[in-house]
Amino acid sequence: MNRKCRLGIIILTAVFLVSFSPPGGKDKKTRKFIDPANMDLSVKPGDNFFLYANGAWVKKNPVPASKTRWGSFDQLIEDNSGRLHLLLEEAAHNPADNKFKKVGDYYASGLDSAAIEKLGYEPIKADMERINSLTSIQEVVNEMTYEKTNGMTGSLISINISQDKKNVSKYIPQIGQGGITLPDRDYYLKGDARNSKTRTEFLMHIANMFRLTGVSAADAAKKAEAVMRIETALAKAQLPRVEMRDQYKTYNKFAWKDLSATTPLLDWKNIAEKLAITGTDSVIVSNPSFVKLIDLLLGVVPVEDWKTYLQWHLLNDEAPYLSSAFEKENFNFNRVLSGQKEIQPRWQRISSQIDNSMGELLGELYVNKYFTAEAKKRMLDLVNNLQQTFADRIKRLDWMSDETKQKAFEKLNAFTKKIGYTDKWRDYSSVRVDRNDYIGNHRRAAKWAYDDMVSRLGKPVDKTRWGFTPPTVNASYNATNNEITFPAGILQFPFFDFDADDAVNYGGIGAVIGHEMTHGFDDQGRQSGADGNLTEWWTKPDADKFKSKADEVVNQYNAFTILDTIHVNGRLTLGENLADLGGVNIAYEAFTKTNQFKEGKKIDGFTPAQRFFLSYAQIWRSVILPEEAAKRILTDPHSPGMARANGPVSNIDAWYEAFNVQPGDKMYKPKEQRTRIW
Numbered sequence: 001m002n003r004k005c006r007l008g009i010i011i012l013t014a015v016f017l018v019s020f021s022p023p024g025g026k027d028k029k030t031r032k033f034i035d036p037a038n039m040d041l042s043v044k045p046g047d048n049f050f051l052y053a054n055g056a057w058v059k060k061n062p063v064p065a066s067k068t069r070w071g072s073f074d075q076l077i078e079d080n081s082g083r084l085h086l087l088l089e090e091a092a093h094n095p096a097d098n099k100f101k102k103v104g105d106y107y108a109s110g111l112d113s114a115a116i117e118k119l120g121y122e123p124i125k126a127d128m129e130r131i132n133s134l135t136s137i138q139e140v141v142n143e144m145t146y147e148k149t150n151g152m153t154g155s156l157i158s159i160n161i162s163q164d165k166k167n168v169s170k171y172i173p174q175i176g177q178g179g180i181t182l183p184d185r186d187y188y189l190k191g192d193a194r195n196s197k198t199r200t201e202f203l204m205h206i207a208n209m210f211r212l213t214g215v216s217a218a219d220a221a222k223k224a225e226a227v228m229r230i231e232t233a234l235a236k237a238q239l240p241r242v243e244m245r246d247q248y249k250t251y252n253k254f255a256w257k258d259l260s261a262t263t264p265l266l267d268w269k270n271i272a273e274k275l276a277i278t279g280t281d282s283v284i285v286s287n288p289s290f291v292k293l294i295d296l297l298l299g300v301v302p303v304e305d306w307k308t309y310l311q312w313h314l315l316n317d318e319a320p321y322l323s324s325a326f327e328k329e330n331f332n333f334n335r336v337l338s339g340q341k342e343i344q345p346r347w348q349r350i351s352s353q354i355d356n357s358m359g360e361l362l363g364e365l366y367v368n369k370y371f372t373a374e375a376k377k378r379m380l381d382l383v384n385n386l387q388q389t390f391a392d393r394i395k396r397l398d399w400m401s402d403e404t405k406q407k408a409f410e411k412l413n414a415f416t417k418k419i420g421y422t423d424k425w426r427d428y429s430s431v432r433v434d435r436n437d438y439i440g441n442h443r444r445a446a447k448w449a450y451d452d453m454v455s456r457l458g459k460p461v462d463k464t465r466w467g468f469t470p471p472t473v474n475a476s477y478n479a480t481n482n483e484i485t486f487p488a489g490i491l492q493f494p495f496f497d498f499d500a501d502d503a504v505n506y507g508g509i510g511a512v513i514g515h516e517m518t519h520g521f522d523d524q525g526r527q528s529g530a531d532g533n534l535t536e537w538w539t540k541p542d543a544d545k546f547k548s549k550a551d552e553v554v555n556q557y558n559a560f561t562i563l564d565t566i567h568v569n570g571r572l573t574l575g576e577n578l579a580d581l582g583g584v585n586i587a588y589e590a591f592t593k594t595n596q597f598k599e600g601k602k603i604d605g606f607t608p609a610q611r612f613f614l615s616y617a618q619i620w621r622s623v624i625l626p627e628e629a630a631k632r633i634l635t636d637p638h639s640p641g642m643a644r645a646n647g648p649v650s651n652i653d654a655w656y657e658a659f660n661v662q663p664g665d666k667m668y669k670p671k672e673q674r675t676r677i678w
């Protein structure tokens with residue numbers, strides 16, 4: 001998710017508000033948690049529920065110039081960013097020599113734009129020259145391993161250490177598909193006007209970046225063509241995202257020597273050793289054809305072109321740490337991809353960088369100030385309520401056999417719940433941070449993260465690890481650990497507020513909790529068992545019934561269009577759409593057990609049930625630039641906000657009753673066409 005802000009003056013205002021009001025805002029007591037001023041009462045709820053709930057808000061909120069999207073999530077990201085700004089400023093000016101000094105110094109090094117400007121591209125000159133001196137394919141491969149182990153990305157081969165899906169108590173190396181710059185293979189392969197234009201701009205961008213390093217215009221243009229040739233070949237060999245969702249197809253375990261037998265030029269055991277990956281005899285490859293293609297390309301593409309490819313990726317990856325000419329060129333191309341009009345302020349870019357690279361140190365400062373044990377306790381109660389309700393619902397399912405239900409209960413009861421932040425902060429004490437070396441700080445932190453990753457091999461799986469930093473506005477389900485995670489960053493209005501009525505909290509964070517729980521039982525999650533292992537625990541008839549219900553959801557979402565002709569990819573977004581549908585159902589049933597629901601009193605003119613669904617629609621309110629929307633349709637497994645609001649409710653009887661939705665209303669589905677799964 002992007003995080004940016006518009007103008008200096010607005011940032012100052014935001015910081016001011018944040019510094020003088022507690023999380024959740026200063027006007028809690030007077031806040032309307034469901035505000036009719038944000039709704040469009042001229043729209044019938046049954047025609048377009050998203051617009052009924054959010055229409056006036058949408059009209060009042062254009063996408064800010066330094067953003068590509070604006071909505072409930074983005075607003076919270078912005079608020080959290082303001083808080084991180086304060087914490088970083090404070091750390092940078094605090095003379096105390098404690099562990100938090102590192103984030104302060106890191107931040108100060110990034111803010112010193114005068115020093116960074118003076119250096120130009122000097123910080124990566126030695127790397128560019130080293131690449132330029134390569135003379136053989138073997139040296140090209142060695143360069144990639146060198147970069148990976150020294151705080152650089154090391155393009156082409158994408159490898160990481162994570163749990164073996166079929167034996168989750170063990171870490172194993174995993175080779176993915178990568179090596180391209182543009183967001184998806186379609187950008188290289190589709191012949192339509194939008195993608196053709198992007199490719200033309202991409203060629204110019206590569207050439208411009210090389211020109212900034214002193215390469216002539218003619219040579220820079222040739223280099224751009226070389227990069228495009230290699231990346232187009234890689235894009236062709238990549239599996240489309242929908243196929244990458246197939247967990248069995250992408251699980252291909254090889255002994256190193258067997259993998260090497262498929263790639264005459266690549267000795268994987270040797271590559272692994274150079275990557276400091278030792279003590280393991282096998283590897284999982286998501287797309288073996290892609291690895292074969294790399295080997296084939298290494299045999300036919302001239303060394304000169306590989307050098308250009310490596311230099312390009314280095315330039316592209318390091319541009320944010322170089323002088324303004326590089327940053328600007330980088331941003332200009334980003335504008336082509338996303339439509340974003342202005343670059344975000346410098347402090348915010350640095351803050352994101354620190355959140356990415358030393359996020360658990362910055363995050364510790366964040367939770368000390370902005371998260372309470374009380375919030376954690378309230379959240380845990382909600383999670384437990386929803387878990388119980390989910391169990392009740394599984395018990396009542398008419399399409400699932402008792403045999404599969406027993407296994408489903410086992411899995412549901414085995415959920416690990418992570419709320420707020422980690423119990424065990426990562427220790428960055430060995431990372432040297434220099435107040436005068438921004439790019440060096442970035443690389444040392446990246447090297448630390450790499451070393452930390454490879455050091456996991458051979459050790460027991462550490463289930464205390466968090467995939468999110470505390471300020472992150474997100475939540476997750478992780479199948480290999482069968483765990484749900486809710487970082488501190490999302491536990492705020494409009495998702496959650498101590499002063500809000502239950503309808504608002506159940507429609508907000510309740511639906512998010514239900515969503516993450518349902519991921520354990522979506523088309524992918526249902527394939528792993530209570531212990532996290534990929535295994536078939538369903539009877540065949542139950543699995544078949546599930547698949548046919550899931551197909552209904554695919555068809556429903558394929559019918560949502562954006563930008564006139566582009567429509568949602570129902571297969572790519574299936575897991576998320578199933579999670580949304582389950583999430584709202586579970587949260588609603590849990591809400592019906594509350595006193596507010598039972599008493600049935602109206603607040604601001606809305607019944608408890610209406611407030612629940614309005615709160616749900618409110619979390620998806622958003623506006624988005626067309627370029628960003630087009631990009632997300634190809635790359636994002638989540639549906640656009642309007643589909644996320646309207647898709648689930650159109651399958652839920654209680655929503656029809658709450659808003660008196662009738663045949664003839666545009667979202668109306670006859671009862672037998674409403675999909676009921678969880």
Ligand SMILES: [Zn+2]
Nearest residue numbers: 515519576579
């Ligand atoms: Zn999800």
